[in-house]
Amino acid sequence: MLRLESVSASHGSIQALRNVSLHVSTGEIVTLLGGNGSGKTTLMKVISGIHPPAKGRLIFDGQNITGLQAEKILRLGVGQVPEGRQIFAPLSVLDNLLLGAYVRFKGKEKKEVRKDLEGIFGLFPLLKERESQRAGTLSGGEQQMVAIGRTLMSRPKLLLLDEPSMGLAPKVVGDIFRAIRSLPSRGATILLVEQNAKAALRIAERGYVMETGRIILEGETEDLLNNREVQRAYLGKEYREIWE
């Protein structure tokens, strides 16, 4: 569904991505692991068209989307849940969700949008209860649910999730990740960026590990869980450094 071939990108003089190649197949949950500043968020922005790539090719659904405007990429079916949620605090939960369907309102899809809204409430029943509450007054976990729900309202074929666990209590992380795991059965494919490697590897089928803008590992979840470098760097299993 999504394919990146040797994509590079920079922020001014800093090269944030170096030759990144990856793919996500239809119905998969793929996770991208990496520490702070490894280039994960830049990569997400390049895929959604917010940040331009300097080199390389991006293919989505068989179509070359390299350098395409963010709005066009969104219309093709790539939805991003941004890092830090970025919901509209003064608006109600319902309005936040409806705004997500903005790209579809121009068509005659009102009925469909209603139906999707029910779907979101099925996924996150809490949001139904808080429907008319201002989004800014919700807890962090609930805000994250709003952010995911809002993106799902655009009916993305591919959902990009940037650090959905950030700043959340472990129990809430569990709730959110259970919801994410159920998304492929609702027709979405997922690329999940996470620092919480343990939680991400529990729901993903495959993963990539990034370091200083480069991919240093690719593999099925089980391989990554058994990989000693991943264990040391992301799972906190061994603290001794390689040369000790």
Add this chain to the structure above:
Amino acid sequence: MIWDRRHECMPREEIEQLQLERLQSTLNRVYRNVSFYKKRFDQLKISPDDIQTMNDLTRFPLTAKEDLRESYPYGMFALTLRDVVRIHSSSGVMGKSAVTGYTRNDLQHWSQLTARVLTAGGVTKDDVVQITFKYGLFTGAFGLHYGAELIGASVIPMSTGNTSKQVTIMQDYKTTALVSTPSYALFLGRSLEKLGVNPKSLSLKLGLFGGEPWSEPMRKDIEGSLCLSATDNYGVSEVMGPGVAAECEGKNGLHLYEDHFIPEIIDPQTLQTLPPGAEGELVLTTLNKEAFPVVRYRTRDITSLDFSSCPCGRTLVRIKKVLRRSDDILFIKGIKVFPAQVEAILMEVEGVEPHYQLIADRIEGADTLELKVEVTEDVFSDEIKSLQNIAAMIERRLREVIGVSAKVKLVAPESLRPANGKVPKVVDRRKK
């Protein structure tokens, strides 16, 4: 039968995407973790960031067996021994061996790969597999052992030697699949005859042979004398062991597991990469190894790549059956002599075995070639006259077919096969 349909039947485009991804991450890791590669890349002023497409791999330096020997024992490991759970070493016909290591993930991948090999050769969970490779530092036995267990077959870890016991076990345990070198299979066939055992009375159905080059006439001979279907499989100790490539039921080239290895063909003299279809030396890059990745490793095996589709459904490239090695070519007075040609000649001759050794020397400035050949038991006890006739006939055939004069020396049965391993098929004393 196909063990891993997802990876063995991937559309071409997906294989290439996976290869690009894994190549980039492998190069990033070796550059960071293996000082040998970092030094080499830095000298040539190239970096893993230069891999934009698969074609860029050709700009990277080749790795030779000598490089591995110089890093003896652990210099080429990409992880420390704490992360390594198995150590093997290549047999090495001469000098220091190359030591290789495997992490737990590496071993799991290896078992998956040999399970593919065995399944392609017809093995299922209902088979009884007798492994007659030597269990030890050599990768052959352990590699196929775990793959066979993964499939669910019953594995008999016989190891090498003690042929009469091998035959007894084969009869009593009802072995259905034989895993061995082709030369040992040939020898087993002869032994059955000697022991008066009818091969049809055995339960053998399948033979999976590897570890050395063998010819089509040899396949026919083995299939006839053991009453089984023989398939070839290919491995390289320094790259993985068995599990690099294997024949399917079509027996027309060996499918190479491209999700784990990138094959290239180079001209062994100029070291230039050759186009698909051209014959040359096979060079392999590992894509999924953690403890011991290798970049552009020179296998010394001569073959070619065939990307045409195969009726079996696998989309993996096929390598032509390896019949010779680039360092086995002997130039005698300017004439190229390939061991495979010699073997083919020996297969036609009644009374000798295709177990031989070519010895090149230089006496008073002139190249000489000696060919030692094992004769069968019957011929060996025969009169001198018939031995002389056989030698003369082989000498004549060598002149006719290859155009080289050689002195043929017939030797006793089994004298060219020490109990534990390989006798080099080619010895070149001129190099010293």
